[in-house]
Amino acid sequence: MNRLPVVAEARAGTSAAKDALAADGDADSGVRVRLDGGIGAEPDAGPARGAARLPVRRLRVDLARGFPRLWCGGDAFRTHFMNALSMSFPVGEQFFIDSVKKGVATLAPGQQACWDEALRGFVGQEATHRFLHAQFNAELERQGLENHWQHWVAWRIERGRDMHPVNHVAVTAAYEHFTAVLATGLLRQASWLRGAPPELALLWRWHAVEESEHKTVAFDLYRAMGGSERRRILWFAYIGLQFFVESGLQTAINLWRAGLWWRPRTWWGGARFLLGRGGVWRACALPLLRYLRPGFHPAQLADAAEMAQWLESQRAAYTIVAG
Numbered sequence: 001m002n003r004l005p006v007v008a009e010a011r012a013g014t015s016a017a018k019d020a021l022a023a024d025g026d027a028d029s030g031v032r033v034r035l036d037g038g039i040g041a042e043p044d045a046g047p048a049r050g051a052a053r054l055p056v057r058r059l060r061v062d063l064a065r066g067f068p069r070l071w072c073g074g075d076a077f078r079t080h081f082m083n084a085l086s087m088s089f090p091v092g093e094q095f096f097i098d099s100v101k102k103g104v105a106t107l108a109p110g111q112q113a114c115w116d117e118a119l120r121g122f123v124g125q126e127a128t129h130r131f132l133h134a135q136f137n138a139e140l141e142r143q144g145l146e147n148h149w150q151h152w153v154a155w156r157i158e159r160g161r162d163m164h165p166v167n168h169v170a171v172t173a174a175y176e177h178f179t180a181v182l183a184t185g186l187l188r189q190a191s192w193l194r195g196a197p198p199e200l201a202l203l204w205r206w207h208a209v210e211e212s213e214h215k216t217v218a219f220d221l222y223r224a225m226g227g228s229e230r231r232r233i234l235w236f237a238y239i240g241l242q243f244f245v246e247s248g249l250q251t252a253i254n255l256w257r258a259g260l261w262w263r264p265r266t267w268w269g270g271a272r273f274l275l276g277r278g279g280v281w282r283a284c285a286l287p288l289l290r291y292l293r294p295g296f297h298p299a300q301l302a303d304a305a306e307m308a309q310w311l312e313s314q315r316a317a318y319t320i321v322a323g
């Protein structure tokens with residue numbers, strides 16, 4: 001098999017990581033903030049120990065060859081729900097990168113140094129996700145789908161541009177909790193990706209593992225910035241609502257564009273995927289709601305065993321390029 005496109009893609013992914021690290025000019029540097037001293041808001045000095053060294057991996061996948069329209073085992077709902085998620089990633093993950101960089105820049109200079117490694121790993125991982133999901137989304141566009149979600153996100157980012165960085169980091173931490181919970185579901189529930197081509201299953205599970213690996217970074221940064229529990233919880237409630245509405249709308253639009261809206265099989269598959277045994281609701285509802293509890297920390301999501309097992313089983317599928 002010709003591996004040239006893989007190398008080109010992976011290199012671009014890692015250089016995207018470097019670019020993202022280098023490009024930042026508008027952070028409010030040197031300002032140490034203590035915002036609303038709500039319940040349990042004790043500023044911490046640095047990232048959790050496990051997040052200090054986050055490996056950036058080069059994944060051996062070649063998305064340039066395209067993939068079937070109903071790539072997720074021929075299941076219309078599962079395929080277009082996953083497609084919808086992917087559509088939100090490039091613009092969303094760029095926002096996460098920008099937010100944590102701005103957040104670290106608000107810390108006292110001595111404290112910022114504690115975050116160098118975690119920031120580099122977080123940015124490297126998210127920039128590589130962005131790159132590969134942009135490739136994935138380009139194929140969706142070739143298949144005739146329209147990405148509306150990215151415009152909704154971009155509009156909101158523009159409107160919130162002048163908010164204090166602690167809000168951007170709170171939003172990032174909220175989304176990171178969503179992705180970490182979905183990631184655990186993806187690793188535990190084989191049915192979610194049943195029938196997917198091996199390369200696509202690899203792409204999604206690799207992303208899931210890295211989401212799980214860096215799930216504490218934005219959260220710990222938020223605490224280091226002195227963000228309150230009340231603000232964290234309120235942002236999560238808002239983001240949660242928004243996520244359900246927008247993921248549902250984009251999935252519905254995808255199904256409509258694909259001409260699959262009127263097939264009863266589409267909605268039967270959707271009901272099983274969302275509400276059935278091992279489905280999204282049962283796997284995710286409680287872990288998601290735990291974020292609303294004062295004193296919650298994402299390290300309490302016990303998924304390290306699944307992660308380590310998966311990484312070990314896929315050792316031939318990636319190279320560690322940094323971290």
Ligand SMILES: [Fe+2]
Nearest residue numbers: 093126129211
């Ligand atoms: Fe990501």
Ligand SMILES: [Fe+2]
Nearest residue numbers: 126176179211
């Ligand atoms: Fe993430």
